[in-house]
Amino acid sequence: AYxxxxxxxxxxxxxxxxxxxxxxxxxxxxxxxxxxxxxxxxSPPMEHLLASSSGYPWWQRYQPISYKLESRSGNEAxxxxxxxxxxxxxxxxxxxxxxxxxxxxxxxxxGSGGSSFNADNRDFPGVPYGYNDFTPRxxxxxxxxxxxxxxxxxxxxxCMLVGLTDLYGGSDYVRQxxxxxxxxxxxxxxxxxxxxxxxxMWPGDLEAIxxxxxxxxTDAGFPAGARPFxxxxxxxQGGEPITVQDYFSVGRTTEFRFGKKIxxxxxxxxxxxxIYDAGWGMAPSDKALxxxxxxxxxxxxxxxGDILTFQNGKDYTLGVCFSLAHDYGFMRIMSxxxxxxxxxxxxxxxxxxxxxxVINDDGTCGGGWVCEHRWNAITQMVRFRNAVAGTSIENWxxxxxxxxxxxxxxxxxAMTKYGSFDKTLQTGLPAGTYCELISHCANQxxxxxxxxxxxxxxxxxxxxxxxxxxCGDG
Ligand code: AAO
Numbered sequence: 257a258y259x260x261x262x263x264x265x266x267x268x269x270x271x272x273x274x275x276x277x278x279x280x281x282x283x284x285x286x287x288x289x290x291x292x293x294x295x296x297x298x299s300p301p302m303e304h305l306l307a308s309s310s311g312y313p314w315w316q317r318y319q320p321i322s323y324k325l326e327s328r329s330g331n332e333a334x335x336x337x338x339x340x341x342x343x344x345x346x347x348x349x350x351x352x353x354x355x356x357x358x359x360x361x362x363x364x365x366x367g368s369g370g371s372s373f374n375a376d377n378r379d380f381p382g383v384p385y386g387y388n389d390f391t392p393r394x395x396x397x398x399x400x401x402x403x404x405x406x407x408x409x410x411x412x413x414x415c416m417l418v419g420l421t422d423l424y425g426g427s428d429y430v431r432q433x434x435x436x437x438x439x440x441x442x443x444x445x446x447x448x449x450x451x452x453x454x455x456x457m458w459p460g461d462l463e464a465i466x467x468x469x470x471x472x473x474t475d476a477g478f479p480a481g482a483r484p485f486x487x488x489x490x491x492x493q494g495g496e497p498i499t500v501q502d503y504f505s506v507g508r509t510t511e512f513r514f515g516k517k518i519x520x521x522x523x524x525x526x527x528x529x530x531i532y533d534a535g536w537g538m539a540p541s542d543k544a545l546x547x548x549x550x551x552x553x554x555x556x557x558x559x560x561g562d563i564l565t566f567q568n569g570k571d572y573t574l575g576v577c578f579s580l581a582h583d584y585g586f587m588r589i590m591s592x593x594x595x596x597x598x599x600x601x602x603x604x605x606x607x608x609x610x611x612x613x614v615i616n617d618d619g620t621c622g623g624g625w626v627c628e629h630r631w632n633a634i635t636q637m638v639r640f641r642n643a644v645a646g647t648s649i650e651n652w653x654x655x656x657x658x659x660x661x662x663x664x665x666x667x668x669x670a671m672t673k674y675g676s677f678d679k680t681l682q683t684g685l686p687a688g689t690y691c692e693l694i695s696h697c698a699n700q701x702x703x704x705x706x707x708x709x710x711x712x713x714x715x716x717x718x719x720x721x722x723x724x725x726x727c728g729d730g
Contacts, residue, residue: 258466258486258507259543261586262447262478263348266294267641268580269588270629273551274299274314274602277330277338279613284338286615289345291635292642296342297350297450297588301325301335302437303369303382305359312608313599314551318452319359319420322382323437326369328601328610339445343476348447350485355434355465356453357420358385375421389430391415391422403456406496413498417456425461435468438484442469445476448485450545454509455490455498462488462506487545487586492537500539511539511585514546515553518575519564525659525673529652532584544585548575554590555598566592566626570717573633574671577720578659580637581669583648587641589634592626633718636693640667643724651682660711660721667724668709675716683709683723690723697728 261269270293272280280296288296303326305319306312317328325332339349364374371382378387396415398404403415416422423430438449454462466486472478486507492500493512500509513536521528532538554565564575576589593602603611603624614623621627628634647664654660658677660670662684670677685703692699694715701723703709713721 257483260483261294261348261485262472262482263294264346265642265645266292266346267587267645268293268638269295269297269350269545269586270591271297271547271551271588272299272591274317274593274610275329275591275613276610277334280329281334281338281341283613284342284345284347287630288342288347292639293347293629295348295350295447297352298338299327299329300352300354300452301327301329301441302354303327303367303371305363306366306368306608308608310599312601312604314601315557315599316601318354319363320354320357321359321367321373321380322369322371323433323440324369324371324382325441326367328368328608336444339476343445349445350448350450351441351446352452353438353449354452355423355437356425356456357417357422359421360419361416361421362419378421383433385423385430385433389424389427389433391424391426396422406498409497413456413458417453422456425457425465431461431465431468434465438465438469442471442484443473445473446484447472447478448487451486451488451507454488454503454506455492459502459506462503466506494537499537500543501537504539504543508543508545508586509539510550511544511546512553513538514544514579514585515548515550515564516562518548518579519562521578522564522571522575522673525654525657528578528659529654531582539585541584545588546579546585547588547590548572548579549590550588551590551592554592555595557598565590566628570719572628573631573718573720574673576628576634577637577669577671577718577722580634580641581661581663581667581722583663589629589638591629593624594626631718633694633720636696637720637722639727640669640693640722640724643667643727651684653681663724665725667722667727668711670711670713670721672713672719675714675719677711677713677719677721679711680708681711682707683711685709685723685725691728693722693724693727694718694720 303322303324305316307316472482644663644667651662657673662668668683690701691697
């Protein structure tokens with residue numbers, strides 16, 4: 257049971273991409289705790305490459321040099337302080353675990369934690385890893401040792417992904433070292449792991465590594481016997497032999513088809529009715545980690561195209577709000593920084609540093625940070641998703657550019673594409689007066705004895721409507 261999060265019924269993970277530990281600790285206390293977020297997915301916390309000649313791009317953090325907790329986001333003391341402060345307000349930490357590989361070939365020097373390394377010699381003394389800890393060359397069928405052919409399973413799992421030196425997951429020693437890294441952060445109080453590039457690892461190797469992990473730390477408030485929560489990055493959009501189903505024994509899987517379906521549905525509301533498409537091989541709800549966009553596809557890495565991002569403004573709000581209202585999967589929302597090119601790292605004062613996140617007086621972010629999770633409608637829908645957890649979609653209504661549905665008898669959601677909508681609809685809710693969440697109760701909604709209500713939306717920026725049982729203003 258690696259697929260269960262432990263956050264008191266809270267339903268949403270936010271990826272605070274490239275945020276520093278000090279800022280995440282503050283965000284847990286001032287925003288994520290009060291707004292009932294389940295967890296934060298943090299950027300990879302281990303020692304990484306410093307790609308100074310490429311201007312310290314974000315992707316340097318996907319090239320590990322050791323498992324010391326010394327990264328662009330902060331040091332181990334800051335990591336510990338973040339975990340403790342977030343746990344104290346009920347927000348859990350999920351580590352982005354890069355364990356398929358170390359740095360790219362051709363790289364050598366010193367990492368973010370001061371460890372030396374030489375990738376061509378497969379020498380990573382900070383762990384330590386040496387030549388025998390990498391996949392033997394004769395197990396990779398491609399002529400240059402790299403992955404080209406995604407239809408060849410051995411090639412995808414035994415060759416190098418974009419030139420990254422491929423750790424040998426079949427080795428007991430490698431399994432030991434990776435599980436020691438996992439156990440170190442489990443001891444510190446994290447809830448789980450997003451495993452990077454799981455598609456490039458054998459499920460049996462992951463099973464062995466995860467089998468060596470400890471239960472979650474009861475001192476951090478987790479129940480006794482709780483296993484760490486794992487979700488695996490497996491890009492499966494059909495058409496390749498490796499599928500998300502291969503990984504269900506080791507946790508949840510990232511469901512990239514969900515984001516595509518949301519983008520298509522926001523473009524044409526008539527397509528919003530069948531988001532979960534089992535026939536396309538999508539993970540069932542209890543195995544899916546779903547999202548509208550992620551840090552790769554928002555910038556064209558790893559399967560871009562047909563994806564909504566913050567750059568789509570209102571359409572993005574509609575896509576994320578609909579997703580949060582929906583009953584499918586465990587949701588992660590993206591929190592980004594602005595960029596002009598796809599390699600660009602986070603806001604920085606130079607020298608590979610990361611700037612503080614700026615919070616404006618109106619609660620939005622400045623200093624180059626987008627903070628989609630603080631967009632009013634998105635935050636309010638995080639609260640809605642918690643309130644309606646466990647119910648299913650009923651009273652489906654879709655007509656032109658308007659859609660609405662109830663979540664059991666706990667909540668009712670509607671959205672319209674062009675900012676204006678008025679219609680009497682069946683809400684499925686008990687009679688009474690409800691606070692409309694997006695308007696922070698400025699809109700009071702009367703549900704009649706027969707469950708119908710006049711649903712009105714007049715908001716160009718956030719044409720979204722949500723009411724739920726027991727939901728006041730927040
Ligand atoms: C950097 C440089 C490279 C250099 C390398 C080594 O950019 O030029 O060679 O260093 O020195 C990130 C960046 C990389 C970066 C790397 C290391 O994205 O640019 O390389 O850090 O610094 C595949 C993997 C998937 C991976 C994705 C990017 O399967 O695991 O590529 N994502 C994760 C992370 C990501 C990170 C890494 C892995 C590495 O989230 O941030 O890389 O740690 C098909 C396959 C997918 C494949 C994509 C892209 O996708 O199915 O498995 O993802 O191709 O190669 C349609 C299809 C879809 C297809 C897609 C192609 O959408 O439906 O299936 O088109 O775009």
